[in-house]
Amino acid sequence: xxxxxxxxxxxxxxxxxxxxxxMPHPHxxxxxxxxxxxxxYSWWNWHFIFLLAGSTLWNHAxxxxxxxxxxxxxxxxxxxxxxxxxVAGLAYFKYYDFFVSSGDNMLAVVGLDLPLSIRTIVLPVGxxxxxxxxxxxxxxxxxxxxxxxxxxxxxxYLSFFPHLVAGPIVRARELIPQFDTPRDxxxxxxxxxxxxxxxxxxxxxxxxxxxxxxxxxxVFAAPGQHSSLELLVGVYAYAVQIYADFSxxxxxxxxxxxxxxFKFPQNFDSPYAAYSAQDxxxxxxxxxxxxxxxxxxxxxxGNRKGSTRTYVNLMATMxxxxxxxxxxxxxxxxxxxxxxxxVVGRLRHGRDEAxxxxxxxxxxxxxxxxxxxxAWIFFRAxxxxxxxxxxxxxxxxxxxxxxxxxxxxxxxxxxxxGSQYLPARIPRELMERFSRLPVVAQAGVxxxxxxxxxxxxxxxxxxxxxxxF
Amino acid sequence: MTAETHPxxxxxxxxxxxxxxxxxxxxxxxxxxxxxxLVFACLLNAPGMHKRAFNQPDGWKRDVALxxxxxxxxxxxxxxxxxxxxLLQRALGRSSEDQINTAVVFTPPPPAxxxxxxxxxxxxxxxxxxxxxxxxxxxxxxxxxxxAGDSLVITPGWAxxxxxxxxxxxxxxxxxxxxxxxTGLERPDVFNWFTYIRQQLRKLKPNALVLEFGGNDDHxxxxxxxxxxxxxxxxxxxxxxxxxxxxxGLLDTATRxxxxxxxxxxxxxxxxxxxxxYDIINSIVEAETRxxxxxxxYVDTYSTFASDDGGxxxxxxxxxxxxxxxxxxxxxxxxxxxxxxIARMVLKRLNEQFxxxxxxxxxxx
Numbered sequence: 001x002x003x004x005x006x007x008x009x010x011x012x013x014x015x016x017x018x019x020x021x022x023m024p025h026p027h028x029x030x031x032x033x034x035x036x037x038x039x040x041y042s043w044w045n046w047h048f049i050f051l052l053a054g055s056t057l058w059n060h061a062x063x064x065x066x067x068x069x070x071x072x073x074x075x076x077x078x079x080x081x082x083x084x085x086x087v088a089g090l091a092y093f094k095y096y097d098f099f100v101s102s103g104d105n106m107l108a109v110v111g112l113d114l115p116l117s118i119r120t121i122v123l124p125v126g127x128x129x130x131x132x133x134x135x136x137x138x139x140x141x142x143x144x145x146x147x148x149x150x151x152x153x154x155x156x157y158l159s160f161f162p163h164l165v166a167g168p169i170v171r172a173r174e175l176i177p178q179f180d181t182p183r184d185x186x187x188x189x190x191x192x193x194x195x196x197x198x199x200x201x202x203x204x205x206x207x208x209x210x211x212x213x214x215x216x217x218x219v220f221a222a223p224g225q226h227s228s229l230e231l232l233v234g235v236y237a238y239a240v241q242i243y244a245d246f247s248x249x250x251x252x253x254x255x256x257x258x259x260x261x262f263k264f265p266q267n268f269d270s271p272y273a274a275y276s277a278q279d280x281x282x283x284x285x286x287x288x289x290x291x292x293x294x295x296x297x298x299x300x301x302g303n304r305k306g307s308t309r310t311y312v313n314l315m316a317t318m319x320x321x322x323x324x325x326x327x328x329x330x331x332x333x334x335x336x337x338x339x340x341x342x343v344v345g346r347l348r349h350g351r352d353e354a355x356x357x358x359x360x361x362x363x364x365x366x367x368x369x370x371x372x373x374x375a376w377i378f379f380r381a382x383x384x385x386x387x388x389x390x391x392x393x394x395x396x397x398x399x400x401x402x403x404x405x406x407x408x409x410x411x412x413x414x415x416x417x418g419s420q421y422l423p424a425r426i427p428r429e430l431m432e433r434f435s436r437l438p439v440v441a442q443a444g445v446x447x448x449x450x451x452x453x454x455x456x457x458x459x460x461x462x463x464x465x466x467x468x469f
Numbered sequence: 470m471t472a473e474t475h476p477x478x479x480x481x482x483x484x485x486x487x488x489x490x491x492x493x494x495x496x497x498x499x500x501x502x503x504x505x506x507l508v509f510a511c512l513l514n515a516p517g518m519h520k521r522a523f524n525q526p527d528g529w530k531r532d533v534a535l536x537x538x539x540x541x542x543x544x545x546x547x548x549x550x551x552x553x554x555x556l557l558q559r560a561l562g563r564s565s566e567d568q569i570n571t572a573v574v575f576t577p578p579p580p581a582x583x584x585x586x587x588x589x590x591x592x593x594x595x596x597x598x599x600x601x602x603x604x605x606x607x608x609x610x611x612x613x614x615x616x617a618g619d620s621l622v623i624t625p626g627w628a629x630x631x632x633x634x635x636x637x638x639x640x641x642x643x644x645x646x647x648x649x650x651x652t653g654l655e656r657p658d659v660f661n662w663f664t665y666i667r668q669q670l671r672k673l674k675p676n677a678l679v680l681e682f683g684g685n686d687d688h689x690x691x692x693x694x695x696x697x698x699x700x701x702x703x704x705x706x707x708x709x710x711x712x713x714x715x716x717x718g719l720l721d722t723a724t725r726x727x728x729x730x731x732x733x734x735x736x737x738x739x740x741x742x743x744x745x746x747y748d749i750i751n752s753i754v755e756a757e758t759r760x761x762x763x764x765x766x767y768v769d770t771y772s773t774f775a776s777d778d779g780g781x782x783x784x785x786x787x788x789x790x791x792x793x794x795x796x797x798x799x800x801x802x803x804x805x806x807x808x809x810x811i812a813r814m815v816l817k818r819l820n821e822q823f824x825x826x827x828x829x830x831x832x833x834x
Contacts, residue, residue, distance in 0.1 A: 009507055016503065020496040097794075101784070105791050123798070185496040187485040194502065218645045221627035225634050225641070259499050382805055403644060428489065435492040443502045447509030448553070454514050455557045459566070 001043035003252045004201055011040065012256065019260050023182050030156045030179070037159040041126070048124040051089070056155045058085055059134040063141040063148040079142040083135055090131045093123055098327035126165035128324060130158055132291055137172045139295055146173050153179055162257040166249050168267040169287040175262065183261025191435035193258035194442070195427065198449045200251030205457035208245035211237040211412050213458050215404045220380055223389040227400035231393045235373050237409060238380050240416030243271065246285070270420035272372070275356055275364040276349065277341035280372060288324075292317050303351065311346065315339035330378045330387060337375040369417075513554055515545035516567040523569050524659040527690030570661045571693040575718035576725050604676070607828030611640035612819070615673050616647060617666065618681035618733070621802060623648035625733060628808030629679060629815055636816065638825040642673040653685040654715045657693040666719060670726045677823070678723050679815055681733040683754065684801065686712070687746035704749045712750070716757045724764040731818045732758050733811060736770040739781045739800025747771075766818045770811060785810075 001008050015036045022029040042049045062082035069075045091099075137154070140146040148154070149172075157176050163169075219226045219234030226234070247268040254264045267287050274280035281289045297317040303310040315336070322335020345353075356364050374391075381387035434442060485493040494502075511518060519542040522534035545551045558564050606612040614633060616626040626646025633639035647669075652660035662682070670678070689702040691711060700707045723730045732754055735747035751771065758767040774795065776782035781800065784792045785807075795807030803811070819825065 013500075013503060013507070016496075017500050020500075101792055101794070184485075187487070187493040188496050188499050189487045189491065190494045190499045190502060191491050192487065192489075193499070194506075221645070222631045222634070225630055259503070261496070431489075432491050435494075439494070439498055439502055440505060443505030444509055446502065446506035447513055450506065450510035451513040451554055452557065454510075454517060455554055455563070456561065 001040050003249065003256070004205055007043070011036075016259060020183075020185050023185065023261070026179070026182070030152050033161075034152070034155050034159055037156075037161040037164060040161040041159065041164055044125050048127075051093075051124050051127070052130065052159060053155075055086070055089065055130060055134055056151070056158050058082070059138050059158075060148070060151050060154045063138050063154070066138065066142050067148050075142060079138060082138045086131050086135050086138075090127060093127055095323075095327045102329075129167050129169060130164060132169050132288075132295075132324075133158060133163075133172075136169075136291060136295060140172060149176055160257075160262075162253045162260070162262075163264060166246070166253070167285075167287055168250055168253065168264050169291050170264055174265060178262050185261070188261060189258050190442075191431045193255040194446055195431045195434060196251040196255030196258070198446060198453075200248040200255065202449070202453050203244040203248030203251065205453050207412050207416055208241045208248060209458045210456075211241040211244075211409065211416075214406070214409050214412075216241050216380070218404060220382070220386065220390065223386060223393045224397075226393065226397065226404065227402045228394050228397040229402040230404045231390055231397065233402075233405045233409065233413070235377055235390070235394075236413050236417075239272065239369075239373050239376050240413050242376065242379075243268070244416055272369055272417050273365060273420045274368050274372075275361055276345050276353070276368055277338060277371065278345055278353075279355075280368060281338070281342070288321070292321050296320055311343045314342045314346065318342065325379070330381055330384055333384070333387075334375050334379040337371075337378065341371055341375075511541060512545045512548070512550045515542040516551050516554060518542070520567050520569055524656065526688065569658050570664060571658045572661065573657055573663050573693040573695075573715060573718070574667075575663065576667060576722045603822065603824040605824035605827055606638045606676070608637045611638050612677060612823055612825065613642045613673065613675040614639050614677050614679065614819075615642040615669065615675040616679040617662075617669070618646075618648055618679075619652050619684045620648055620650040621684040621735070622646055622679070622681035622733065624797075624803040624805060624808035625681070625811035625815070626679070626808075628805065628812035632809075632812040632816055636825060638828060639816075639819070642675045651685055654682050654712065654719070655686045655688060655691045661693075663693075663715070663719065663722075667722055670723060670728060675728055677729045677731065677819060679731045679733065680719070681735075682716075682719075683735050683747065683750040686750055687743065703746065709749075709753060713753050713757060716754055717760070720757055720761055720765050724761060729819075729822050730758070730761075730765040731768060731815050732765060733768045733815065734770050736774045736796075736801075736803075737781050739783075739796075743801070744781075763822075766822065768811065768814045768818060770814075773810060773814070774807065 001011060018032060019029065019036075022032050038049050038052070041052060059082060062078055062085075066075050066078045066082070069078060137146070137148075137157075141148050149157075153176055154172075156179060157170075157172055160170075160175065214237075215230070215234045216238045219231050220238070223231060250267040254267075257264050265287055267285060269283040269286065271280055271284035274283050297313055300313040300316060301309055302313060305313075316339075318335040318339030319332060320335070322331045322333070322338070325331045325334070355361065377390050378384075378387045381390060434445065437445065487493045515538065519535075519538040522531065522538040525531040525534055542551070554567075555564070558566060604612075614629070616622060616629055618626075623646055626648055630641050630646065633641060649660050652662065654662060657663060666678075687703060689700070689708065691700055691708075694700065694711065698707075698711065700711050702708065720730055720732075734751045734754060738744050738747065748771075751769075755767045755769070758765040774782055774785070781796075783794065783796045783800075785795045787793045787806070793806040794804045795810065796802070797804055
């Protein structure tokens with residue numbers, strides 16, 4: 001079920017009142033929300049609800065066992081088994097074909113065959129997100145940061161539909177305590193919720209979908225057929241597209257959760273206003289960044305084992321982050337580039353760099369954005385060959401006609417980037433003013449927003465980019 | 470201070486605020502706003518909703534959607550609530566988006582110039598005779614190629630665009646392949662290819678046209694039927710006759726403009742039932758292209774994308790011995806490597822029809 005569809009609107013209008021009606025009775029609310037979330041998930045492919053249920057049972061069983069175990073070695077063994085199980089599931093569904101075809105092609109160089117065949121496994125939507133959430137739950141239990149809850153509560157947490165398919169990656173200790181405290185039906189932050197839903201829809205349907213169709217898909221499909229200017233603008237357009245697409249989804253998810261009475265963590269904070277790679281990762285997909293920091297970088301040793309090891313850990317973390325996004329070498333290169341940026345940034349500026357000011361700030365922002373865009377080329381390209389064609393074309397195809405570089409494309413890019421430099425008080429004031437309107441007027445404003453989004457967006461509903469991760 | 474002891478009156482409730490100081494509302498208000506916003510949005514967007522309802526696949530869902538959206542559109546129109554949408558559409562140059570056009574109209578044949586009737590019923594009377602010599606093209610005088618069709622044409626279309634850049638004597642007539650998702654020849658209401666192709670042929674003036682249709686046409690429902698005509702279920706004689714009329718009509722529309730058509734056939738798919746339905750469409754298209762030798766060619770992708778045992782192949786071994794992913798995970802569409810294979814087949818057909826290489830011998834001539 002996609003958020004910007006009539007199906008979801010109907011689903012949500014049924015779930016919203018029922019959720020609030022059952023809220024005072026947690027023993028009713030939790031089963032209700034599990035059923036609602038499984039219905040939401042089964043809309044794509046009902047077979048995969050068994051995978052979600054299996055993941056729930058597996059991780060709950062191990063979390064309880066780890067909590068009960070008194071011997072450290074036993075706890076460690078249980079944790080290892082739980083994490084291996086999660087990673088194995090993810091590897092099978094997401095990476096099996098990638099590993100088999102890569103292995104086969106490597107062995108073919110020396111005339112050997114891999115005794116495994118490709119299976120064309122369908123990727124269950126959201127599997128990367130809920131697997132990471134499940135791993136954090138088990139690891140937090142092992143670390144003593146969290147006491148396992150009942151199976152019912154854990155199932156509600158893992159399957160909660162607003163975050164289920166594309167995040168944010170919400171920690172158990174952020175969400176489960178909210179399940180334990182009935183939300184106050186008299187104090188719903190509706191203005192923020194509706195603001196996030198409306199802007200999220202606009203970002204996805206108008207900005208992201210428009211840029212995809214108008215320039216991005218075209219230049220990445222045939223880089224050799226486009227001018228350097230088109231390629232350059234196409235790369236910037238992709239930077240805006242992926243931001244508008246993913247942050248748009250997250251905004252809607254956070255808004256939907258707010259209407260149900262729950263608070264999710266922020267996932268984006270003007271990432272293209274970052275002045276360094278480190279700053280970028282504090283602002284882009286923030287819940288993934290902190291997950292990688294807490295469950296990969298720090299367990300690897302973080303910065304506690306000397307500078308060389310810190311750099312190795314940074315690179316390893318980003319390579320894993322790259323591979324998490326997709327089963328392909330282009331994603332590994334994307335992660336490697338960001339790892340390199342972080343290492344070089346650490347070498348040049350140290351760990352706790354004070355933010356630059358004045359002209360230096362703008363210069364650093366500009367350079368950071370170019371470096372991020374360079375990495376996006378590998379992220380978006382369907383192959384290494386296409387990425388190299390894009391980069392080569394950026395330098396060698398000047399002077400050709402550039403019909404794809406139009407005013408609406410440049411405007412959409414300007415809006416996408418410019419919005420990240422808006423003072424925080426502007427959206428706050430907008431929400432404040434919206435909240436003071438009478439209920440009917442609020443509905444009217446939202447309806448106008450929906451109409452504008454519907455007219456300005458291309459026909460059809462394109463899936464969110466992060467659904468494939 | 471509780472609500473009950475508020476000085477302005479015992480019944481008046483204290484207004485709640487969020488942490489940021491905004492006015493918070495009750496869950497009931499949230500529901501009211503959401504419902505009202507959707508109702509208002511439905512009224513403001515009623516013409517678009519009606520078109521979307523009309524474009525749905527045939528069945529009870531479409532019937533219900535039409536029953537709801539038609540009166541909604543009437544109410545919206547009567548209350549002038551459809552005006553803002555129309556104004557915005559006009560400002561964006563998208564005024565025609567809510568129109569439903571089901572007309573299946575073909576270019577009328579030119580008046581007969583000969584009194585001798587053709588003796589070969591396989592050659593349509595309106596088509597000009599096959600050209601005796603290959604038309605030559607070069608980088609300075611390139612062949613203009615237009616690529617159009619449903620979603621299946623997009624990936625092969627891009628591969629053709631890339632390959633034509635290397636061939637140099639071919640230039641795409643548009644920036645991108647004109648592939649439109651979810652469209653076909655059965656449902657002109659969803660997208661009217663018959664009108665669009667006629668208009669684009671005159672606007673773009675291509676020398677050759679690559680078409681691919683049928684991926685969404687394996688159903689029993691068609692719109693735009695001639696008055697008094699009804700069709701049976703998919704693959705029934707009446708269905709075949711109407712689909713044949715549409716394929717033949719499109720081919721004639723192109724050939725009358727002097728455009729050579731390469732029609733890419735539908736591939737084998739992961740679903741045997743779907744493949745069987747695609748076979749029926751392929752047989753009609755292939756037969757129609759055969760009726761127009763020298764004006765149209767058919768590219769058979771079925772066998773190319775079948776495995777050694779004749780089944781569906783997701784991966785194929787390329788000339789270097791490497792396994793390449795050629796089909797998308799959905800088991801229907803193509804991956805770029807699959808598109809490259811089709812591009813080579815299409816270019817072969819174009820090379821058979823046109824002289825695209827002689828210029829290499831006389832690059833300055």
